[in-house]
Amino acid sequence: MVALLTPELVYADANEEFARLSGRTRDQLVGRYLFDVFPDNPNDPEATGARNLEASLRRVLETGERDTMALQRYDVENPERPGEWEERYWSPVNAPVLGPDGSVVLLVHRVEEITELIRAHGLPEGNRARVLEAELYTRARELQEVNEGLREAHAREREVALALQAAMLPTLPAIGEVRAAVRYRPAVGTLHVCGDWYDLVALPGHRTAVAVGDVVGSGLAAAGVMGQLRSALSAASRVADGPARSLDVLGLYSRFVDGAESATAATAFIDHDTRTVAYSSAGHPPPALLHRDGVVEFLDRATDPPLGARPEHVPRPQAEVRFEDGDTLVLYTDGLIERRREDIDVGLDRLARSLSARPAALPEALADSVLAELLPPGGATDDTALVVVRL
Template sequence: MSEFPIDYAAVFQALPGAVLLLTPELMIADANEALLRRAGRQRRQVVGHHLFDVFPDNPRDPDATGTRNLRASLERVLATGLTDTMALQRYDVELPGRPGVFEERYWSPVNAPVLDADGRVRLIVHRTEEVTETLRAGAPRDHGGDPQRMTAELYARAQELQQLNDRLRQAHARERLVGLALQEAMLPAPRPVGHHRAAVRYRPAVGALNVCGDWYDLAELSGDRMAVAVGDVVGHGLEAACVMGQLRSALSAATLVTPGPARALEVLGIYARSVEGAESATAVEAFIDWSSHTIAYSSAGHPPPALLHPDGRVEFLDGATDPPLGARPEHVDRPEALVSFADDAVLVLYTDGLIERRREDIDVGLARLAASLTRHRGAGAETLADALLAELLPPDGATDDTALVVIRL
């Protein structure tokens, strides 16, 4: 059966809610009929103009916060690529044909991103429902018919809601700062492991609530060997950061007393079952042996490490992949694979923030990583780490944390 044809332009115009389409520069790309009707504007007065030129604050109201609050919400959408639901807003509207005369209005806005294939915000859908009449209908009736008293009460209600919203955002911002400090304190500082040195990077996600559970770990083993691991805890905020610290410490301890990465991840998986919030966490670990020029590795649901060979060829180490930590109710031996490397090869471990983008197959991100590694195959570990972050992370910031370890072998 053929797909039923849909005229999306007609659907947009028929939407009962008031909707604007905004560019990242906050220019109005389109407006539907509901918005034009409620704003009392014609299309030529809106489309192609800057949002705050068409809808400015009342210049005679020193307490007006409509444009400031809306701009902050739109900037959050641009920075995070996530939908932002605003608290009830008082945003007065200039009456058509009466310049400088503003009417008190109340709105409930939502701002949602439209993303391109690379996860960048190309448009913002600004949907807003007017609730002025609803508020007035719900206002107490003891104002004696005095419109000034009713207006003051409505304004006070809106201000209380806005202050509550501001306090919530401040609390979230404090949580992010504490989470970042906790996360950085638990991640090891760059240091030589034996006579080898790894370049490590950690980049937090943009946005007030995106502290995540990405981590890395390095350990010196007996002989000319090193263990390196990265992992990712599902979730955000302080809880994810705390779980991350527990898992990283547990794997670090298991690595020192087990014969290989598979056994270390088995121990970690058993431990993860007893840690609330560790469900479906992922991790990958590699044991590098310079005396035999081999890498033993095992993955618990994590993106595959990349091995850059001296000739520029990139090999993804996906031969020993198993479900995430704690995913199985009963113990099953995890797989382990062995690969050889030549002098001057490069091993790269990373979390999914480096390669994954919304609405994009992971293979596209892996191909992007491989191309970047090949381009910079002659660079030192520190230079290569910086180049990968510069080329692979979105220029306006990623919406997921990224941990990265680069080792020239």
């Protein structure tokens, strides 16, 4: 049973199964307030189905998060015999449909009708809910014990993975006289760490390669894949004639690395003599060029799918942009800009505003201020890597 509700809890639509099992036609549902169609049983002073359902729906509206309800007894009035109520047992799940600005525009109300299952128990009427509640409580305790064990194991793996990540991502590689700052912030309260990387490589001819990347996965496995891809791209950058060619090599290499599927990367070659930045991206958020007048330009004219996304190899695109002394190049991973229930353009705009507010800031100060402004106070739920280079 599935129905769509507006934020005002009015039925916007319902499937045939919802109408059939609820004993209502579609015309009796669509356009009507939920609790006008299904009020609580007035003959039962202990009826709480409507109140519990409304509380769940309000939680979804306020938080934008999915809410799974406990088993509910919900009496339904027989539409053909007003005043006659039928005992029903429903297991509802309520989920948000989000608009571009992250607000809840619709509610998905999905219900499992389990009345027949309850009746099959063969228990006296008054004991059904009590017995089921006891069974559910026992299962919940068993799952809780399993989850506690998993959390301990995950915590140990997280510590080892972070140590490995730190060993493979030095504070700041030696890149001659280039002024740069690098940052890595692991996700907070989750095992989803160690898939992000950064790299800076001094190239012949007064050039510098800058790269960031992100592996799909987490923990030790992601850290291992991250290390392989970072090393491969670093080596390819030293011999490739440009960033697109270095990503070509990385893409071919990634086909032979388990866990590298759909990894993303962006790389830029800075030519300090010609004052140009050549760049290419494999499914990664675009680098940002902060001009010294405060204008932020996203380098998005050479974007391609992630590594291994195509069945056959296709050469990567490459674009070039000029810079002036005092401009700043910023590369980052999606943990800096992406937020749940939010369009990615909102995060990019937030980054642009943060950068444009301080065009003269040195890399270290700029990196700290951007992280402070863009990451949630309690920490992000995804890794974040950031590289800031003064041009």
